Amino acid sequence: MTYEVVIGLETHAELATITKLFCGCSTKFGVEPNxxxxxxxxxxxxVLPVMNKKxxxxxxxxxxxxxxxxxxxxxxxxxxxxxxxxxKNYQISQNYHNMGIDGYMDISVNGTISRIRIHNVHLEEExxxxxxxxxxxxxxxxxxxxxxxxxxxxIVSYPDMRRVDEVESYMQTLRKILLYTEVSxxxxxxxxxxxxxxxxxxKKGVDRLGNRVEIKNLNSMKxxxxxxxxxxxxxRDVLDxxxxxxxxxxxxxxxxxxxxxxxxxxxxxxxxxxxxPDLLPVLIDEKWLRAIKDTIPELPLIRRQRFIETxxxxxxxxxxxxxxxxxxxxxxxxxxxLNRPKSFCNWITNDLxxxxxxxxxxxxxxxxxxxxxxxxxxxxxxxxxxxxIAKEVFSEMxxxxxxxxxxxxxxxxxxxxxxxxxxxxxxxxISSNPDAIEDYKKGKKNALTFLVGQVMKETKGKAxxxxxxxxxxxxxxx
Amino acid sequence: MKIDKDQVENIAKLSRIRLTELExxxxxxxxxxxxxYIEKLNKLDTENVAPMAYTSDVSNVFREDKLKPxxxxxxxxxxxxxxxxxxxxxxxxxx
Ligand SMILES: [Zn+2]
Numbered sequence: 426m427t428y429e430v431v432i433g434l435e436t437h438a439e440l441a442t443i444t445k446l447f448c449g450c451s452t453k454f455g456v457e458p459n460x461x462x463x464x465x466x467x468x469x470x471x472v473l474p475v476m477n478k479k480x481x482x483x484x485x486x487x488x489x490x491x492x493x494x495x496x497x498x499x500x501x502x503x504x505x506x507x508x509x510x511x512x513k514n515y516q517i518s519q520n521y522h523n524m525g526i527d528g529y530m531d532i533s534v535n536g537t538i539s540r541i542r543i544h545n546v547h548l549e550e551e552x553x554x555x556x557x558x559x560x561x562x563x564x565x566x567x568x569x570x571x572x573x574x575x576x577x578x579x580i581v582s583y584p585d586m587r588r589v590d591e592v593e594s595y596m597q598t599l600r601k602i603l604l605y606t607e608v609s610x611x612x613x614x615x616x617x618x619x620x621x622x623x624x625x626x627x628k629k630g631v632d633r634l635g636n637r638v639e640i641k642n643l644n645s646m647k648x649x650x651x652x653x654x655x656x657x658x659x660x661r662d663v664l665d666x667x668x669x670x671x672x673x674x675x676x677x678x679x680x681x682x683x684x685x686x687x688x689x690x691x692x693x694x695x696x697x698x699x700x701x702p703d704l705l706p707v708l709i710d711e712k713w714l715r716a717i718k719d720t721i722p723e724l725p726l727i728r729r730q731r732f733i734e735t736x737x738x739x740x741x742x743x744x745x746x747x748x749x750x751x752x753x754x755x756x757x758x759x760x761x762x763l764n765r766p767k768s769f770c771n772w773i774t775n776d777l778x779x780x781x782x783x784x785x786x787x788x789x790x791x792x793x794x795x796x797x798x799x800x801x802x803x804x805x806x807x808x809x810x811x812x813x814i815a816k817e818v819f820s821e822m823x824x825x826x827x828x829x830x831x832x833x834x835x836x837x838x839x840x841x842x843x844x845x846x847x848x849x850x851x852x853x854x855i856s857s858n859p860d861a862i863e864d865y866k867k868g869k870k871n872a873l874t875f876l877v878g879q880v881m882k883e884t885k886g887k888a889x890x891x892x893x894x895x896x897x898x899x900x901x902x903x
Numbered sequence: 904m905k906i907d908k909d910q911v912e913n914i915a916k917l918s919r920i921r922l923t924e925l926e927x928x929x930x931x932x933x934x935x936x937x938x939x940y941i942e943k944l945n946k947l948d949t950e951n952v953a954p955m956a957y958t959s960d961v962s963n964v965f966r967e968d969k970l971k972p973x974x975x976x977x978x979x980x981x982x983x984x985x986x987x988x989x990x991x992x993x994x995x996x997x998x
Contacts, residue, residue, distance in 0.1 A: 443968050443969075443970060444969065444970055444971070448971070449970055449972075450970075450971070451973070457989060458989040458990050459976055459979045459980065459989055459990065459991070460973060460979075461973050462974065462979055463971070463974050464974070467979065475964065475965070475966045476965050476966065477966060477967075477968050478965035478966065478967060478968065479967075479968035481965065500956065500957075505917075507919055508996070509991075509993045509996055555996065557995070563995070564995050565985075565987070565994060565995055566992075566993050566994070566995050566996050566997075567987060567988075567990035567991065567993075568992075568993055569989075569991075570979075570991075695913075695917060700956035700957075705957060705959070705961050705962050705963070705964050707962060707963050708963060
């Protein structure tokens with residue numbers, strides 16, 4: 426039987442504020458347990474939350490960037506449940522008036538654009554962190570409340586995805602939008618970006634959705650995709666046996682690459698949402714909305730399209746560049762100085778990214794500046810250095826932040842174009858390699874390549890290869 | 904609407920409290936009395952009245968994203984029934 430897979434995603438992103446949502450405690454990651462907590466985020470009796478303006482504006486910014494409808498009235502609700510990582514026994518979230526509803530995000534799969542609708546975007550507070558000791562027979566868990574109260578954005582998609590490549594593109598595109606708008610650092614390894622998937626299968630051509638299964642505990646984009654593949658097979662087997670899929674929540678087991686039931690729909694929780702009386706509503710006027718809108722930069726997919734059209738870059742190159750906003754910015758700075766888009770694109774996507782990877786550099790704090798890369802491309806074009814030497818110069822530049830001219834002078838890398846000097850070297854090479862000359866005269870073309878190589882070696886790569894080639898051909902008599 | 908014993912039991916479960924049979928009966932009675940009172944209000948025509956969650960007209964109260972000192976670890980853990988290396992220690996939870 427052929428089935429259609431219907432997939433929706435819930436995304437949680439911790440917002441990039443310095444302090445928590447309702448108190449002045451730091452949101453810094455990786456500090457000693459329970460050292461970034463106060464009476465508010467520990468839910469001591471009598472404390473009152475006060476909303477962090479930046480967190481609210483970040484959430485609003487994300488909702489706008491995801492093309493949501495923004496109501497002029499918004500407020501917060503209590504979502505009640507008991508769990509040791511939740512000190513108040515309720516989470517302040519939004520249920521009746523979300524930050525934004527009915528938005529969409531365009532994604533690109535193999536060059537085809539499709540539109541995934543966004544059901545809602547809302548702001549809530551993060552829970553604490555539970556640690557389950559690995560020692561055998563341990564009958565306790567440990568709680569760290571440093572994360573409790575960190576502002577958390579939840580983005581709920583409609584079940585508009587049908588294939589894993591769409592899911593992958595959705596996750597990548599959403600991550601880029603959150604990074605471009607600078608509302609979250611999206612560090613998945615630190616848990617600041619997390620996904621939950623809901624999956625159902627239906628027979629092809631049938632409108633009604635099948636029973637939906639939610640998958641939690643997905644720690645990387647890779648596990649999201651693996652879990653969806655696993656769940657698709659599991660549900661297909663159930664349906665093929667003529668049974669029905671239970672509506673339930675399942676936990677993904679990363680090690681064994683399978684999922685197990687966490688709770689069924691019958692056991693599902695009663696959150697008893699009601700408006701949070703400790704917080705006042707927020708009214709959003711046109712002026713405020715416009716001010717937030719103005720802070721949203723050109724978004725990745727649009728930027729990619731502009732790069733392809735304006736700079737004649739390939740889809741692949743443009744995608745690589747826009748992948749990290751900082752790289753795309755770097756590229757545009759270079760092009761502003763010198764109109765050589767293709768050349769800068771190559772330097773950035775090949776050499777720069779390789780150096781960054783090999784030397785484990787932080788792309789947000791690169792020593793090399795756009796005007797220096799532009800100067801490098803300029804002296805290659807002038808013939809001051811060869812493109813081979815340029816790679817060496819670039820490597821030095823990215824490590825030290827020196828200007829290309831300084832590197833060339835310090836390392837004496839200026840290209841040798843003096844024909845007299847090159848001729849001397851050629852004569853020397855010819856006389857010490859008589860066999861190669863013989864070979865060449867017998868018709869072995871690569872003997873010439875060998876001789877060119879010898880000249881380059883003698884000059885440590887500095888001889889102008891074009892001149893070397895021409896003079897050698899003359900010397901050996903072609 | 905009438906509250907029965909099962910509903911009282913469900914509320915007790917959600918609130919993590921244990922009730923005796925006697926208490927259950929007592930709460931059925933008390934909660935129904937409250938609901939009976941509310942029923943009277945339900946007779947009012949509220950069709951064109953928006954639900955009100957806030958009694959004041961104040962809105963948009965914010966704080967700036969500025970750090971404030973947290974409290975010392977020893978004060979954080981002072982009321983905890985059990986602790987371990989700076990953590991709160993709780994009965995094992997695995998969902
Ligand atoms: Zn706090």
